Structures are given as structure tokens and as C-alpha cells.
Amino acid sequence: MRLRSPSMSELHAFATAARLGSFTRAAEALCVTQGAISRAIARLESHFGQPLLHRNAHRLTLTDAGRSFLDAVAGPLAAIESASTAMLDQDRQHQLTLSAVPTLASVWLVPRLPDFHRRHPDIQLNFVPYRRDEDFSGATPDAAILAGEDGQWPGWQVDYVIGREMVPVCHPDRARARHAAGLWQSPAELMEEPLLYHTTAPANWQNWLRASGVPDAAPPLAKGFDQVSILIQAVKADMGVAVLQRCLVHDALEAGQIIAPFDLPVSLRRGYFLCSRREKRNHAALSAFREWLLAAAATDISPANSIAKQ
Structure with a gap:
């Protein structure tokens, strides 16, 4: 019998380009060239x-x-893809391909991975490049740790991991000096200090202050940094005070390299979430x-190093 249907590669190219509205984005999703x-x-x-598509x-x-x-x-393409994924997953139950926000991966996740490997020596964990707009349209990853808010990814398997808890941090000498002078009795006094901030989240200071009882806070920001790692180094160099996600400064706080002048239970809406397609929910490695990731995150909610602990 002569087949009249086109090839799977042509069908996937057409369906993906139609869904994304772009040859370029379709090529990225399918890991091929635009041509x-x-x-x-x-x-x-x-x-x-x-013609099946209008080009403009x-x-x-x-x-x-x-x-x-x-x-x-x-519908049939999605069914074929789902069935193919299930068949492949049968051979990949002890392999997990993951992507993660680089800052969280380098500062928080990777230092804790030896514990995961000790507990699960049979699981092979591989990382692929992080995509801010991950939609799981390609072959990988199996799961991704993404930054966002509740309800941002309808239809996916989503678990909140960590990152909503915010805390101001500074050099220990700065905190002790202000404390000895009788200052920093309330969070509002921090606005007298050079306020350091992350350039992608300049509203964090205002949001933290308002959640800390300063309803009309309009903090004057001093210096901005586009990487959290550099922002933390600026705090260690005593360039000012920063407000950051507790998980990203947990180790530096525990080591006494920085201090939290006000360790208040302040949580903002954004955080880090483990996301995957729903059909991956029974993937053994995932x-x-x-389970390990959520347990590791739960251990990091203990109070930060603060003036009261000095």
C-alpha cells in the first residue's frame, strides 16, 4: 500500500511552528536549524x-x-509523543535530566547534591542548559527548577521548593556598630544605609520593608548588581545592605560571613518551583x-544568623 501521509519530522515541524508562530522558535524547541x-x-x-502557513x-x-x-x-501527534516518552522512560527510570536557574543551582543546589548521590547512588543526574521560557517541548529536560509564582504553569506538575523567604543582610561589623550605637531598632532605619539591590528585582526592598511594618516605604536604592553572587560579595565587602532570598545567603549566614540585622518572617510571592509535565509524575528518578529536594529545602527554613545571636 502506498502511504499518503507525510513524515513525522515534517508533521512535528509544522505543528511546532504553528504553535509557536515562528520558524526560529520551532527550531529551538526541536533542536534543529531554522532552515x-x-x-x-x-x-x-x-x-x-x-500553503498551510502565511509567512510575514x-x-x-x-x-x-x-x-x-x-x-x-x-491530538494524534501528542498521543504518539506521550507514548514514545513512556516507552523511553521505561529504560530511563534511573536517569534524570534537569535544568535549573543558574543562581540557585550554583549557590544552593549543587553544594547539596553530594547528599542526594549518597542516598541514591543508582540515579544518574544530568544537567542541560537553563531556558527561562522552558515549555518542555523538546526531548529534554525531564524537569526544571524555574523562578516564578503559584499558578504560572497550569497543566504541569509543580512543587514549590524554596525562595520566597527574604532577609536583609550586611557585614557583621556594620551590624555591630549600629547596634552598639543604639541604632537599627526598627526596619525603617535601614533606609539610612546604602541599599544594594538586584537589577532584575529592584522592588524587593520596598516589598520587604512594607511587609516588615513600613507601609509607606520608598527606599532610596544605592548600587545595583545583575548577579546575586556579585551582590553577596558586595555585602561581604561592606558596601551596604542587601535584601535577598534566604536560601541564597544561607551558607554565608551560617558561616558568619554576613549577618541578618532583622530576621523577620517575611515571604514574598516569587520563589523557585520544580516543574515537569504531568505524565512524568511516575518517573522513578524524578x-x-x-522527595529529596523538598526535604532539603525544608531544612533551610531555620532562623538566620542575626544580631540577637551574636
């Missing part, structure tokens, strides 16, 4: 003898024929990693 996507769709249109400078749109065809093949 490969363009050629696959051109072959598909030649096969059917009619801003976004791809479906023709009437393209919409009808996509409606017919989207289940073991999820």
Missing part, C-alpha cells in the same frame, strides 16, 4: 499542493487548510529527586 524547519514545511506544502515579518499564521490539518493531527 530544517523551513524545508520540512515546504515539503509538506508541496506534498499537499497548497512578525508571526506565522495558519491558512484555512493549515488550521483544518493542524486540528486533525495535533520522584526520588522531588
Whole structure:
């Protein structure tokens, strides 16, 4: 029997380009070149003898024929992909491919991974590059630790991990000097200090102060840094006071390298979440990693190093 259906690669190229509205984004999702996507769709249109997509400078749109065809093949393609994933997962129950926000990975996650490997020596954990807009459209990763808020990823398996708890930090000498002078009796007094901040989250100071009982806080920010690691080094160099996620400064606090002048139970909305497709929920390696990760995060909610502990 002569087959009349096109190839799977052509179907996936068409469906992904239609969903994302871009050859470039489709190529990134499928881990191929933009030219490969363009050629696959051109072959598909030649096969059917009619255009399926309108090309313009801003976004791809479906023709009437393209919409009808996509409606017919989207479900079967998803079913084939899901079945293929399940079959492959049977051989990968002891392998886990993960991506993670680089800051959390380097500062918090990686130093704790030896404990995971001791507990689960049979699980092979591999990291792939982090994508801020991860949608699990490609073959990897199995799961990703992403920054965001509750409800941001409907339809996924999502677990809050850590990162909502915020704390101001400074050099120990600065804290002791202000304490000895009778200052820093309330969080509002921190606004008299050079306020250091992360350039992607300049509102953290205002949000923290308002949650700490300073309702009309309009803090004058001093110096901004685009990497948390550099911001922490600036605090260690006594350049000022910063407000950061507790998990990112936990080890420095425990080591006494920095101090929390006000260790208040302040939580903001954003945090780090372990995300995966729902069909991965029974993946053995992912289940073991999820259980370990949430337990590791739970141990980091103890009070930070503060003036009262000195």
C-alpha cells in the first residue's frame, strides 16, 4: 500500500511552528536549524499542493487548510509523543535530566547534591542548559527548577521548593556598630544605609520593608548588581545592605560571613518551583529527586544568623 501521509519530522515541524508562530522558535524547541524547519514545511506544502502557513515579518499564521490539518493531527501527534516518552522512560527510570536557574543551582543546589548521590547512588543526574521560557517541548529536560509564582504553569506538575523567604543582610561589623550605637531598632532605619539591590528585582526592598511594618516605604536604592553572587560579595565587602532570598545567603549566614540585622518572617510571592509535565509524575528518578529536594529545602527554613545571636 502506498502511504499518503507525510513524515513525522515534517508533521512535528509544522505543528511546532504553528504553535509557536515562528520558524526560529520551532527550531529551538526541536533542536534543529531554522532552515530544517523551513524545508520540512515546504515539503509538506508541496506534498499537499497548497500553503498551510502565511509567512510575514512578525508571526506565522495558519491558512484555512493549515488550521483544518493542524486540528486533525495535533491530538494524534501528542498521543504518539506521550507514548514514545513512556516507552523511553521505561529504560530511563534511573536517569534524570534537569535544568535549573543558574543562581540557585550554583549557590544552593549543587553544594547539596553530594547528599542526594549518597542516598541514591543508582540515579544518574544530568544537567542541560537553563531556558527561562522552558515549555518542555523538546526531548529534554525531564524537569526544571524555574523562578516564578503559584499558578504560572497550569497543566504541569509543580512543587514549590524554596525562595520566597527574604532577609536583609550586611557585614557583621556594620551590624555591630549600629547596634552598639543604639541604632537599627526598627526596619525603617535601614533606609539610612546604602541599599544594594538586584537589577532584575529592584522592588524587593520596598516589598520587604512594607511587609516588615513600613507601609509607606520608598527606599532610596544605592548600587545595583545583575548577579546575586556579585551582590553577596558586595555585602561581604561592606558596601551596604542587601535584601535577598534566604536560601541564597544561607551558607554565608551560617558561616558568619554576613549577618541578618532583622530576621523577620517575611515571604514574598516569587520563589523557585520544580516543574515537569504531568505524565512524568511516575518517573522513578524524578520522584526520588522531588522527595529529596523538598526535604532539603525544608531544612533551610531555620532562623538566620542575626544580631540577637551574636
